Amino acid sequence: MKSLKELFIEHVVGEAVGRAAGGRAPRVMDLGCGTASYVPALMKRFPNLEYVGVEPIASSYEAAEKNTKDVPNAKVHFQLAYDSVPQEKEGSFDLVFSLSVLEHVKNLPAFIDLSVRYVKQGGILMHRYDLGHALSPHSFKERLHVWFGNNFPQVLPERQFVRYVDSEEVERLYRDSGVTPTKVTYHQMRSHKEFEKYCKDSETTAVNELFAWEVNHQAEISNIPRAQRENLFPAVAVYGRRD
Numbered sequence: 049m050k051s052l053k054e055l056f057i058e059h060v061v062g063e064a065v066g067r068a069a070g071g072r073a074p075r076v077m078d079l080g081c082g083t084a085s086y087v088p089a090l091m092k093r094f095p096n097l098e099y100v101g102v103e104p105i106a107s108s109y110e111a112a113e114k115n116t117k118d119v120p121n122a123k124v125h126f127q128l129a130y131d132s133v134p135q136e137k138e139g140s141f142d143l144v145f146s147l148s149v150l151e152h153v154k155n156l157p158a159f160i161d162l163s164v165r166y167v168k169q170g171g172i173l174m175h176r177y178d179l180g181h182a183l184s185p186h187s188f189k190e191r192l193h194v195w196f197g198n199n200f201p202q203v204l205p206e207r208q209f210v211r212y213v214d215s216e217e218v219e220r221l222y223r224d225s226g227v228t229p230t231k232v233t234y235h236q237m238r239s240h241k242e243f244e245k246y247c248k249d250s251e252t253t254a255v256n257e258l259f260a261w262e263v264n265h266q267a268e269i270s271n272i273p274r275a276q277r278e279n280l281f282p283a284v285a286v287y288g289r290r291d
């Protein structure tokens with residue numbers, strides 16, 4: 049069974065693949081890829097894809113290397129996504145994305161700016177982040193980290209950084225870097241996530257149906273007042289197009 053997050057990234061990559069013209073191999077860059085656990089299934093679904101991941105934590109990078117070692121056309125770089133990525137050409141990716149990363153990024157303008165540099169003209173930028181840490185911290189320590197992240201970001205080291213992210217701030221940073229924001233979508237309803245965990249070892253299609261429901265009802269979801277919307281759907285995806 050695929051998770052809601054795996055279904056989401058397949059959906060986004062599917063859009064980028066559909067746009068890549070002339071049978072050319074579409075290129076995707078994943079900033080803060082963690083262990084890249086979703087990459088083998090993604091590459092199986094889109095065998096034509098070229099995948100480049102970036103990860104700054106040594107243990108996660110090593111796991112990502114392991115997870116992608118038998119996957120053709122997949123490679124991972126060990127670095128923060130503030131610095132140029134060696135051997136990768138700027139403006140050459142059909143899709144640059146991140147998943148559950150923005151809320152941990154201390155220098156958001158530098159991160160967004162770097163992500164924009166690697167998107168080709170007409171390509172897609174998509175950063176999806178989690179508000180769960182900020183809206184429903186699971187411990188006092190997490191609550192404290194979020195408070196410092198929101199109010200005194202300089203105090204927290206890069207690896208412990210976490211904060212609330214405002215989608216309007218992300219859209220403004222897109223514009224500042226030359227990307228037109230195109231849409232914001234909301235995901236991972238808490239009860240859906242719990243249901244997904246409950247049936248993780250079964251072969252049910254119910255989770256695929258939940259994901260399709262999420263996609264089909266974005267217009268209604270976006271009409272819910274903001275605080276309630278973010279509480280109901282704590283994963284937010286901000287899309288843009290590089291003109």
Ligand SMILES: C[S@@+](CC[C@H](N)C(=O)[O-])C[C@H]1O[C@@H](n2cnc3c(N)ncnc32)[C@H](O)[C@@H]1O
Nearest residue numbers: 079080081082104105128129147148149152153
């Ligand atoms: C919650 S994990 C998400 C990993 C993966 N994208 C996923 O969804 O499974 C957040 C990741 O962001 C990475 N990260 C945090 N700040 C970063 C930065 N400035 N540049 C690149 N990656 C960063 C962390 O190292 C960590 O692997």
